[in-house]
Amino acid sequence: MITARLAKAAAAAVAVAAVVAAPYVLPSYVVSLLTLGFIAALLAGSVNLLAGQAGLVSLGHAGLAAAGAYGVAWATVQGLPLAAALGVAGALTLAVSVLYALTTMRTSGIVFLMITLALGITVFGLAVKLSSVTGGQNGLTGIRRPEPIGEWWQFYFFTAAVYGVCLLAMAAVARSPFGLTLRGVRESQSRMTSLGYSVRAVKFTAMVVSGGFAGLAGVLLAWNSEFMSPSAVSFPRSALAVVMVIVGGTGTLLGPLVGAGIVVATEYWLSSYLERWPTVLGVALILVVLFAPRGIVGGLEGLAGTLAQRPRRKEES
Numbered sequence: 268m269i270t271a272r273l274a275k276a277a278a279a280a281v282a283v284a285a286v287v288a289a290p291y292v293l294p295s296y297v298v299s300l301l302t303l304g305f306i307a308a309l310l311a312g313s314v315n316l317l318a319g320q321a322g323l324v325s326l327g328h329a330g331l332a333a334a335g336a337y338g339v340a341w342a343t344v345q346g347l348p349l350a351a352a353l354g355v356a357g358a359l360t361l362a363v364s365v366l367y368a369l370t371t372m373r374t375s376g377i378v379f380l381m382i383t384l385a386l387g388i389t390v391f392g393l394a395v396k397l398s399s400v401t402g403g404q405n406g407l408t409g410i411r412r413p414e415p416i417g418e419w420w421q422f423y424f425f426t427a428a429v430y431g432v433c434l435l436a437m438a439a440v441a442r443s444p445f446g447l448t449l450r451g452v453r454e455s456q457s458r459m460t461s462l463g464y465s466v467r468a469v470k471f472t473a474m475v476v477s478g479g480f481a482g483l484a485g486v487l488l489a490w491n492s493e494f495m496s497p498s499a500v501s502f503p504r505s506a507l508a509v510v511m512v513i514v515g516g517t518g519t520l521l522g523p524l525v526g527a528g529i530v531v532a533t534e535y536w537l538s539s540y541l542e543r544w545p546t547v548l549g550v551a552l553i554l555v556v557l558f559a560p561r562g563i564v565g566g567l568e569g570l571a572g573t574l575a576q577r578p579r580r581k582e583e584s
Contacts, residue, residue, distance in 0.1 A: 286427050290420040302423045304524075304531045305430040306487045310504075311511035311523035312437055313480035318509075319518030320446055321473050322453035324380050326505050327367070327387025328481050333394060333500035334363040335482030340407045340495040341400060349413050356486050363390065364478025372470040375456065387505050394497040406496030410489055426487055430524075433480055438520055440476065449473055507534075510548070514555050516562025525563050 290298050310332055317323040338356030347355070371382050394401045401407065411417075416425040440446050448469055451459045456466050489495050507530055515526030530548065538544040559566040 290423055295419060298423050299419060300531055300535055302426050302491060303535065304528050305426045306484055306491060307511065307531055308524040308527035309430050309433055309487070310481055310484040311508045311527050312433065313477045313484065314508045315512045315517060315523045316437060316440065316477045316480065317473055318512055320441060320449035320453065321470065323375065323470070324509060325383040326380055326509060327383035328508055329500040329502070329504035330387040330390030331360065331363055331367065331478045331481035332485035332488065333390050334360040335485030336489040336495055336500065337394065337401055339486045340410050340489045343410050344407055356482065360478060360482025364475045364482070367478060368471040368474035371474060372467045388502060391497055391501050394500060401497070404497065406494055408494055410493045410495060412490045412493065422491065429483070429487065433483065434520065510552055514552060514562060516565035519562065519564040519568065522562050522564040
């Protein structure tokens with residue numbers, strides 16, 4: 268147990284050191300991809316919070332990210348101060364999350380998936396049609412990051428720090444009594460109801476919490492590009508977030524980060540060499556589903572558990 272804890276602490280220290288050293292040893296383009304990776308991992312983590320804990324797969328989380336992104340983008344273009352802009356983004360994210368929650372809290376499985384898909388497409392349609400607010404297909408320009416994180420390397424460190432805090436928060440949620448309740452809902456809703464839990468209230472709360480993380484990812488996305496258009500929150504964005512979760516490992520803490528790294532690298536790096544990069548990503552997804560059903564991180568955790576049990580079996584024999 269002590270050795271395992273030391274190994275985890277050492278791995279965490281190496282990871283933090285690598286994140287801190289990245290802007291000093293890597294080209295700015297690669298660092299910008301890392302920044303996008305952290306933002307994508309945060310959105311994927313919000314999807315994983317529902318899929319991994321409650322067994323609810325959402326295909327519309329880009330719509331929740333859009334609420335935060337358009338909220339901060341519109342407020343910034345209007346010349347509102349930072350606190351007001353974040354307030355607008357938070358209020359809009361909360362409103363859209365509550366709408367998602369009210370619409371889906373009585374559903375599960377494929378019905379939940381299809382409703383979130385419809386909601387995401389609706390938000391995308393509103394982003395296109397409400398051109399007086401969102402800029403329509405032309406998008407919103409003139410978005411500026413807060414001055415303390417204006418430089419690319421400052422924003423990288425800020426994004427990494429925000430993701431790190433959110434990662435710890437997601438871990439706390441997973442280990443909390445609420446996280447246990449979510450897993451109970453995933454295993455048997457009827458049993459949880461018989462124990463006196465309100466399954467609808469649990470699903471409602473889970474969607475709102477997940478929406479908060481997605482909205483924060485949207486704010487970071489708007490600040491990263493300093494431009495906001497409907498294409499950033501279209502259905503493919505929601506689908507890619509689900510792919511990140513599946514590839515990395517559903518229900519694992521670091522799965523969304525690993526999946527986001529693979530998807531972002533494929534989309535932004537491999538696409539410069541191959542025109543049909545989605546085909547490569549599709550093949551990778553098929554291979555993961557066939558040979559690592561628990562995802563990359565889930566498979567590695569299972570392998571580590573198997574290797575750890577071998578010495579114990581030898582000692583018992």
